[in-house]
Amino acid sequence: MPKDRELNVLDAVRAPIEAARGLPNSHYIDPATIAEENEAVLRRTWAGLAVGADVPEPSDCKPIEFLGQPLLLVRDKDGTLRVFENICRHRGMILVEEPRKIEGAIRCPYHSWCYSKDGRLVSTPHVGGPGQNSHPQMNRSDLGLIEVRSHVWRDVVFINLSGDAAPFEEVHADLLSRWSDVEKPLYHGGWDSWFTLDVQTNWKLAVENYCESYHLPWVHPGLNSYSRLEDHYHIESPGNYSGQGTYVYRQLEGQDGEKFPDFDGLPDFWDAGGEYVAVYPNVLLGVQRDHAFAIVLEPVSHMQTREHVHLYYAQPDTDAALRQKNATQWKTVFVEDIFVVEGMQKGRSAPGFDGGRFSPAMDGPTHLFHDWVAGKVAALRTERDA
Structure with a gap:
């Protein structure tokens, strides 16, 4: 469909309710249209990922896939909830396959790089050669887990994958005010x-x-x-x-x-x-x-x-x-x-x-x-x- 035609169809959706049409079929069945829509409405906004009750106690973690992206929900030792990309910064290996409690550090099963529950890279065994656990060209402070912007409200964990949405409190100020009594x-x-x-x-x-x-x-x-x-x-x-x-x-x-x-x-x-x-x-x-x-x-x-x-x-x-x-x-x-x-x-x-x-x-x-x-x-x- 030509681009001007696509925009005209969306104009019809956005018309006053008396004349509006609903979203066209492509938004429900066409993979290309849906991929574009996912970018616009799920990646660039504050989308729901999980609830805090999924990781109720300190050191609990849960891997979650969202739009094909591997993510890791973690509650650190102080009870703070964070969302990270569920990959090791070394070779991109998946870190956690099943929900569990983290004993000690988050350890990559491939080369045993270890991360603290707040995402810091804390151990890189043999990275400088056998028995050498550091290397001058491998700066641990630059290689922590990639954190995904998140916000918790009413126990729902919202994420902003693009990282550039307005603050959650600003986007949803009206609802926060409406439900302030509850x-x-x-x-x-x-x-x-x-x-x-x-x-x-x-x-x-x-x-x-x-x-x-x-x-x-x-x-x-x-x-x-x-x-x-x-x-x-x-x-x-x-x-x-x-x-x-x-x-x-x-x-x-x-x-x-x-x-x-x-x-x-x-x-x-x-x-x-x-x-x-x-x-x-x-x-x-x-x-x-x-x-x-x-x-x-x-x-x-x-x-x-x-x-x-x-x-x-x-x-x-x-x-x-x-x-x-x-x-x-x-x-x-x-x-x-x-x-x-x-x-x-x-x-x-x-x-x-x-x-x-x-x-x-x-x-x-x-x-x-x-x-x-x-x-x-x-x-x-x-x-x-x-």
């Missing part, structure tokens, strides 16, 4: 409070579906029976995040009426309210009076997404049976969405589909996400053509 300590529920869903869809369709409540009556009849479509409202912050909220959140109860403890000091709204936002590009957050969740969408391929779901509570010790009931309830809701996002992915192979249309009354949050993606891609194309 900026409370979060305690991961543990082994029974996370699960992973493998879904045959492009990651963007999971975001689009999460943004809106329009589908509740047909896809989530159980949820809609008490938190109805008409109880929901739109959350819209152009260029940053969008989603939905409800005025009717019903607390989960155990067999004897027990409930999770509330977060301290919440305004009255949260007595029965809940909010659910997609933090662009790939993090889905939910918050209620007594628990919260984070979903990090891993873009495995153009048509495969791994949804990493984690549940958090206001106190470190909560009732195990109630936690498991809560995880089961949320898993049921999220599984109900799978046929929808997989069906839309299959639909993107229909050449007659032109991106679809948006209901001005119901699809505002989803349109904002499309507009954001299109804007990022258009800016990248303009930059490259300059």
Whole structure:
């Protein structure tokens, strides 16, 4: 497609919602288009990689591949969480293959170069010849692990692979302000409070579906029976995040009426309210009076997404049976969405589909996400053509 035609298509996506079309099929099925989009919206922004609970204790580490890039999530001895490229600076060998606790240093299995948990190169055995562990031309201070810019918020580890995005606090100042009342300590529920869903869809369709409540009556009849479509409202912050909220959140109860403890000091709204936002590009957050969740969408391929779901509570010790009931309830809701996002992915192979249309009354949050993606891609194309 000619470049001017490509930009015109994106202009149609960015039009006012009454006239806009959705992203074209190529953004869901064409490897070249998706590679360009990945650069614009995943590498150059603050993308979600993992959660701090993946490395809960000092010296824990976890290797993660993101967009084909080998990364290493490490919590150092002081509890600071860092992200490094998971390669030795000597010959590019992968350092860590499986999640584990680092005893001592991070040691390369190839030539045994060793790195501290804060990334410093601390040992280079025989680098100057047998028995010579240094060499005048090998400056250890220049050969530490390559750190990836990261920021942790609500236990989500965000990364900026390009290294040149504006500070996280600046990019998401509006959301940080909106949720300042619920900026409370979060305690991961543990082994029974996370699960992973493998879904045959492009990651963007999971975001689009999460943004809106329009589908509740047909896809989530159980949820809609008490938190109805008409109880929901739109959350819209152009260029940053969008989603939905409800005025009717019903607390989960155990067999004897027990409930999770509330977060301290919440305004009255949260007595029965809940909010659910997609933090662009790939993090889905939910918050209620007594628990919260984070979903990090891993873009495995153009048509495969791994949804990493984690549940958090206001106190470190909560009732195990109630936690498991809560995880089961949320898993049921999220599984109900799978046929929808997989069906839309299959639909993107229909050449007659032109991106679809948006209901001005119901699809505002989803349109904002499309507009954001299109804007990022258009800016990248303009930059490259300059």
